[in-house]
Structure formats: structure tokens, C-alpha cells
Amino acid sequence: MTNTPSLALNAAAVAHRRRQRHKFIETVFWYAILILVAIITVLPFLWILSTSFKGPTDAVVSIPLQFIPHEPTLNNYLRVWNQLPVGRFFLNSIIVGVATTTLNIGITALAAYPLAKMNFRGRDAIFYLLLATFIIPAQLTYIPSFVLAVNVFKYYDTLFALVFPSLATVFNIFLLRQAFMSVPNDLIDAARMDGASELRIWWQILLPIIRPTLATVAIFTFVNSWNDFLWPSLMLHSRENMTLPVGLVALQGMFASDFRGVAAGVVMTVVPILIFFVTLQRQFVRGLSGAVKG
Amino acid sequence: MSKRFSLTPYLFLAPALIIITVFILYPTAAVVYYSFTDYNIVQPPEWVGLQNYQQLLRDPIFWKAFTNSFLYLIVTPTLIFLSILLAIVVNRPLPGINVFRALYYVPVISGTIAVGIAWRWLFDYNGGLINGILVGIGILPAPVQWLAEPAFTLPIAMLLTIWIGLGYYMMVFLAGLQNIPEDLYDAAVIDGCNPVQKHWYVTLPGLRPQIVFVAVISSLAAIEVFNEIYVITGGLGGILNSGVTMVFYLWRQAFRLQHAGYASAVAMVLLLITLAFSIINIRLLERSEQNT
Numbered sequence: 001m002t003n004t005p006s007l008a009l010n011a012a013a014v015a016h017r018r019r020q021r022h023k024f025i026e027t028v029f030w031y032a033i034l035i036l037v038a039i040i041t042v043l044p045f046l047w048i049l050s051t052s053f054k055g056p057t058d059a060v061v062s063i064p065l066q067f068i069p070h071e072p073t074l075n076n077y078l079r080v081w082n083q084l085p086v087g088r089f090f091l092n093s094i095i096v097g098v099a100t101t102t103l104n105i106g107i108t109a110l111a112a113y114p115l116a117k118m119n120f121r122g123r124d125a126i127f128y129l130l131l132a133t134f135i136i137p138a139q140l141t142y143i144p145s146f147v148l149a150v151n152v153f154k155y156y157d158t159l160f161a162l163v164f165p166s167l168a169t170v171f172n173i174f175l176l177r178q179a180f181m182s183v184p185n186d187l188i189d190a191a192r193m194d195g196a197s198e199l200r201i202w203w204q205i206l207l208p209i210i211r212p213t214l215a216t217v218a219i220f221t222f223v224n225s226w227n228d229f230l231w232p233s234l235m236l237h238s239r240e241n242m243t244l245p246v247g248l249v250a251l252q253g254m255f256a257s258d259f260r261g262v263a264a265g266v267v268m269t270v271v272p273i274l275i276f277f278v279t280l281q282r283q284f285v286r287g288l289s290g291a292v293k294g
Numbered sequence: 295m296s297k298r299f300s301l302t303p304y305l306f307l308a309p310a311l312i313i314i315t316v317f318i319l320y321p322t323a324a325v326v327y328y329s330f331t332d333y334n335i336v337q338p339p340e341w342v343g344l345q346n347y348q349q350l351l352r353d354p355i356f357w358k359a360f361t362n363s364f365l366y367l368i369v370t371p372t373l374i375f376l377s378i379l380l381a382i383v384v385n386r387p388l389p390g391i392n393v394f395r396a397l398y399y400v401p402v403i404s405g406t407i408a409v410g411i412a413w414r415w416l417f418d419y420n421g422g423l424i425n426g427i428l429v430g431i432g433i434l435p436a437p438v439q440w441l442a443e444p445a446f447t448l449p450i451a452m453l454l455t456i457w458i459g460l461g462y463y464m465m466v467f468l469a470g471l472q473n474i475p476e477d478l479y480d481a482a483v484i485d486g487c488n489p490v491q492k493h494w495y496v497t498l499p500g501l502r503p504q505i506v507f508v509a510v511i512s513s514l515a516a517i518e519v520f521n522e523i524y525v526i527t528g529g530l531g532g533i534l535n536s537g538v539t540m541v542f543y544l545w546r547q548a549f550r551l552q553h554a555g556y557a558s559a560v561a562m563v564l565l566l567i568t569l570a571f572s573i574i575n576i577r578l579l580e581r582s583e584q585n586t
Contacts, residue, residue: 168313
């Protein structure tokens with residue numbers, strides 16, 4: 001009877017140790033999974049990166065995998081840079097991305113305000129009309145849009161062709177409407193009492209309040225524009241007008257069997273967007289959590 | 295509502311409505327019309343009645359594209375399953391977890407074209423990493439022509455879609471997981487749930503809005519897949535049209551073969567499918583709202 005407490009203590013200690021060992025094994029297990037998935041997601045990129053620095057003497061694939069080239073070289077980058085206006089591709093992608101994003105946000109935020117906070121005839125009809133256009137696949141519109149671009153707007157093979165059609169996206173209108181709806185009515189009413197115009201209320205009161213949503217919408221719009229391929233590939237014909245994805249496909253065609261060259265091209269296009277992402281990562285993650293609420 | 299009529303809301307809406315009318319509503323109406331015409335974009339369309347649709351029914355490549363687009367839907371449940379698992383893993387408060395989250399996101403933001411070019415190479419016959427590794431460690435006796443084998447075209451593209459989508463949907467589910475109250479898990483454990491049951495009874499119901507969102511987004515993206523097919527097959531659609539999907543076929547008919555009328559008929563079928571999908575999705579949404 002007397003040694004019961006010490007036995008219990010002992011048992012507790014054993015249990016504790018077992019739990020700790022269990023915990024350790026569990027942690028190792030989770031890291032193993034995390035690393036495995038990281039290898040799957042990142043390995044192809046590392047391979048591309050290492051290939052882009054390989055000279056003709058280094059094999060592209062060898063066993064064991066060789067990631068550090070024996071004779072690292074920048075020749076692949078120079079070759080691509082000299083044969084294709086990669087700088088222009090970049091500039092074009094940035095121009096299109098920035099123009100699309102700023103104008104799109106301006107236009108969709110303007111449209112979202114009355115839908116969220118004003119009573120007027122036809123509001124529900126307009127809202128449901130917008131909702132209905134959500135169903136229409138973008139690719140379906142490309143044939144008539146192509147005809148419009150060539151015959152009516154005459155912007156075939158210019159960057160305008162990419163910016164104009166993407167100036168208003170229904171998805172953005174919905175997100176921004178949602179954000180405006182969460183702003184208290186009193187705030188808007190008070191401003192109206194003071195005689196502020198609706199435009200001023202929108203610009204000076206509402207937009208600053210929904211800034212996090214604006215940032216989310218901006219990032220998504222920019223990344224979508226940056227990665228858009230099908231429509232730009234239909235519209236852009238001359239080399240100097242191409243955006244990065246279109247240029248990259250042209251490069252793949254030109255450097256068909258030159259792995260090292262294409263790898264350099266891929267690295268040049270991916271790295272800037274990765275840097276952009278890393279600097280805005282917080283916004284990105286917050287934006288994602290805000291986009292789908294239960 | 296009793297206020298006097300004001301132009302303001304209409305002025306606010308005008309720019310967006312003009313853009314949407316010109317670039318979505320008008321084109322949709324035009325496609326409906328083109329689908330009943332013989333049209334090559336250069337000459338004016340010529341009315342042919344139902345001819346395009348009759349041809350569609352007899353066109354084996356269209357049916358191939360139709361089937362392929364539906365086969366592509368396999369990515370949706372796969373993505374939902376894998377990204378929930380991954381979200382559960384990265385939801386653990388382990389040191390350095392943010393680095394892993396960011397790494398998984400790399401394919402998402404790199405863009406389908408850049409990532410797809412890398413992906414195509416992995417499967418290259420001579421210089422590809424997959425053949426290199428599998429032959430190198432002796433699993434394969436000789437390199438395989440992954441990209442020239444019709445049976446592999448669609449799976450390779452689907453793996454690419456999954457690889458790119460995994461990080462994005464993981465983030466969506468992660469956000470959802472963080473909204474599930476910890477008490478629910480504690481209660482489940484007290485009720486005697488093992489770790490798997492815990493997720494089955496707490497995580498899955500808790501993630502319902504996100505699951506519906508991902509199901510909608512990824513299934514529409516799967517039905518409308520183009521970029522992956524384009525990069526993997528180099529714009530050709532694969533040997534024996536093995537990789538041709540509806541949007542790819544639409545693109546090829548309209549912009550490679552100048553059969554814009556016929557392509558419009560393909561587009562109409564695509565529209566009907568997305569319409570059916572949306573109705574199903576709305577039903578699902580309604581049901582999920584009733585249950586929560």
C-alpha cells in the first residue's frame with residue numbers, strides 16, 4: 001500500500017516520456033510530409049534554375065542529379081536576351097498589368113457602390129444580369145471579340161486589345177459590393193447630411209475603409225493579367241508587342257531543343273513575379289481568407 | 295425609395311455596364327448567331343441553319359473533346375482531397391511552417407505557361423528529369439516517350455493542373471480551417487474520436503463553404519481547360535487528338551482552321567454545359583446554406 005504513490009508517480013513519468021517520444025516521432029512525420037511535398041512542388045523549378053546556368057559541357061540530366069553546374073555560365077541568358085526582346089515582354093506585361101488593374105478597380109468599385117448602398121429602379125435586375133454573365137466562359141466571347149478588335153476598335157496587335165476587354169470583371173464587382181455592404185449606413189448618411197456628393201463619399205470615405213479588399217482585388221487582377229495567355233496570344237502578333245507568356249511560347253518554339261536557353265527564359269519570367277509575391281505575401285494570404293467566408 | 299429620381303447610381307454603373315455589354319453580352323449574342331452560319335471571320339457570315347450542329351453530332355473529334363473535357367473533371371475531387379490534406383498538415387503550428395506554405399504556392403503564381411514549359415520538359419524523351427531518374431535508378435529499362443503516347447497526354451496535363459492548383463486551394467482550405475473553433479475538436483476527442491474521425495466529423499462539415507467554392511471554381515476551370523493542353527502538346531492537341539478538349543477544339547476550329555461558325559457551335563455546347571453546372575452548383579450552395 002505504501003509504495004502506491006511512487007508507483008503512480010513512476011507510471012506518470014513513463015507515460016510522460018512515452019508521450020514525449022510519441023510527440024517527437026509525430027513531429028518528424030509531419031516534417032517528412034512537408035519536405036516531400038516541397039520537393040514535388042519546387043524540384044522542377046530548381047532543375048530549371050540549375051539548367052539555365054549550365055554550359056554545353058554539363059549534362060541537363062544525369063544520375064545522381066547534378067544541381068550545381070561545373071562551369072556556371074550566363075551565356076544562356078545572353079543568348080535568349082539577344083535573340084528575343086525579353087525586356088520588351090516584361091515592359092509590356094507590366095504596362096498591361098498596371099493599366100488593367102488600376103482602371104479595372106476604379107470601374108468595378110464605382111459600379112459596386114450603388115449596388116451595395118443605393119436604392120434605385122432596376123438595381124436587382126442589373127445585379128441578376130451581372131450574376132448571369134458570370135456563367136459565360138470567357139473563351140466563348142473570343143470569336144466576336146476578335147472580330148471587334150480587327151474591324152471596329154482596330155487595336156489588333158496592340159496592348160489596348162488586352163486592357164479594354166478586361167476593364168470590368170463581374171467577380172471584382174461582387175467582391176467590392178460585399179465589402180461596401182459591410183460599411184455602416186450611418187457613416188454614409190452623415191456624409192450625405194453634410195452635403196458631400198456621392199462621388200466624394202465613394203472616394204474619401206468608402207474606398208479608404210475597404211482598402212484591404214481593394215488590395216486583394218488588385219493583386220488577383222494583376223496576377224491574372226500577368227499570367228493571361230489565350231486572348232493575348234490571339235491579339236499579339238509582333239515580337240515587340242508580346243507579353244511574357246506569349247513571348248515565352250515564342251521562345252519555346254525558337255529554342256525547341258535548346259533546354260538551357262528555354263530554362264533561362266523561364267527563370268527570367270518567373271523570378272520577378274515571385275519577388276512580387278514574396279513582398280506582398282501577407283496581403284495575398286489575408287485576401288484568400290477574406291474571399292471565401294463561411 | 296421615396297426619394298426623387300437620381301441619375302447618380304446609373305452614372306456609377308455606366309462604365310462597367312458598357313464594358314460588360316460590349317465584351318460579354320454582345321459577344322455571347324453574336325456567338326449564338328454565328329453558330330447558325332458559315333463564317334470564316336474574313337467574309338460576312340452566311341446563314342446555314344442547323345448545319346453546324348448536325349456536323350457536330352457526327353464529328354468524332356468533337357466527341358473526343360467532349361469526353362476529354364469531362365474526364366478532366368477528375369482533377370476536381372483529387373484537388374479537393376489533396377488540398378484539404380495538405381491544409382490540415384500546414385495548419386499545424388510547426389516552426390518554419392510559413393516557409394512551406396510559401397513554397398507550395400510557388401507553382402500557383404509562376405503562371406501556367408512558365409510552369410507548363412517546365413512540366414513538359416520533365417516528361418521529355420531525351421533530356422527529361424522523369425526518364426532520367428527512372429532509368430537512372432533502374433525502374434525503367436529504357437526511356438519512355440511520355441509525350442508521344444496518346445494515353446499519357448491527358449493525365450500529364452491533369453497532373454500539371456493539380457500541381458499548380460494544390461497550393462492555391464490549400465490556402466483556401468487553410469483559411470477555412472482557421473475559422474473552425476478549437477472547442478469542436480476538443481469535444482470530438484472527448485467523445486472518443488480518433489484523429490481520422492475527428493477530421494471526418496469536424497473538419498469536413500466545417501469546410502463546407504470552401505469545398506463548395508473549390509468545387510465550383512475548379513470544375514469550371516477543368517471544363518474550360520486550355521493553357522495546360524496548349525503547353526503540353528505544343529499547341530497541336532496531342533497525338534491522335536488525345537489532348538483535345540472543348541476549348542482547345544473551339545480555339546483550333548476558330549483561329550487555326552478559320553471555321554468560326556463551326557467553332558461557335560462548339561462554344562454553344564460549352565455554354566450549355568457551364569449553365570448546367572451553375573444550376574447544380576446553386577443547388578449545392580442552397581443545400582449547404584440550409585444545413586449550416
